[in-house]
Amino acid sequence: MIRGGRVVLAVLALALCASPRRGDAARRVHAAQVRGPSVAPLFDTHRRFRKGKEVKLRFRIDRGSLGPLAAEDVSFAVTHRGPPATTFDLRPHQTRPGVFEVPFAPQEPGLYTVVASIRGKPANAARPIRLGVLGMMPGIVEQPPEADLVVQQRKRMQAKAMR
Numbered sequence: 001m002i003r004g005g006r007v008v009l010a011v012l013a014l015a016l017c018a019s020p021r022r023g024d025a026a027r028r029v030h031a032a033q034v035r036g037p038s039v040a041p042l043f044d045t046h047r048r049f050r051k052g053k054e055v056k057l058r059f060r061i062d063r064g065s066l067g068p069l070a071a072e073d074v075s076f077a078v079t080h081r082g083p084p085a086t087t088f089d090l091r092p093h094q095t096r097p098g099v100f101e102v103p104f105a106p107q108e109p110g111l112y113t114v115v116a117s118i119r120g121k122p123a124n125a126a127r128p129i130r131l132g133v134l135g136m137m138p139g140i141v142e143q144p145p146e147a148d149l150v151v152q153q154r155k156r157m158q159a160k161a162m163r
Contacts, residue, residue, distance in 0.1 A: 037064045039116040039123045042099065051135035054105035059116065060098055061123070070094070075117045076102050082110040090114075109135030 042058040049055055059076075063069050076090040092100035106112060112131040116123045146152075 037069075037118050037123045038062045041129055045129060045131070048132045048134050049104070049106055051106055051109050051133055054103055056101050057104050057114070058095070058099060058101045059092070061100060061116070061118070062098065063118075069098075069118065071100065073119050074100055077115045077117060078104070079113045079115075080106070080108060080110060081113065082108050104131070106131075106133040109133045 038061070040060045040062075042060055061069060061074060071092055071094045074092050076092065077087055078090055079085060079087045090102040090104065092102040095101050110133055112133060114129040114131060
């Protein structure tokens with residue numbers, strides 16, 4: 001009888017631990033109701049773009065609890081982190097439900113950051129997307145070591161010392 005009592009107690013203890021606490025289901029339902037939109041790029045974010053060449057960037061937007069989205073509801077703010085920092089907006093067009101496409105033609109090389117906004121508010125479920133653009137930037141141009149005058153002189157001196 002004692003053995004059976006221990007088994008019953010163990011089963012009761014497991015059942016109490018496994019049963020959901022009061023309010024857990026309500027919290028999950030509330031979180032699903034207020035779930036914000038999420039934005040995901042449909043292109044390789046590690047790809048490097050070329051200066052002056054237009055590309056189409058595609059994004060999937062899961063609207064969350066916002067309801068249907070039109071192209072007018074979505075905008076993308078692009079910030080170029082070069083000297084000077086500039087920000088401009090890109091207006092998308094909807095290619096399929098939930099998929100938006102924006103033309104992007106960078107005019108300067110460097111790092112760009114893209115942030116999606118839905119109905120005027122930044123999509124807080126999305127991190128900024130970083131884009132790299134190749135090209136020469138104005139300013140100091142670094143030479144490879146072989147082109148450096150001091151390196152060339154050292155090589156000549158080493159060659160003379162070896163003879």
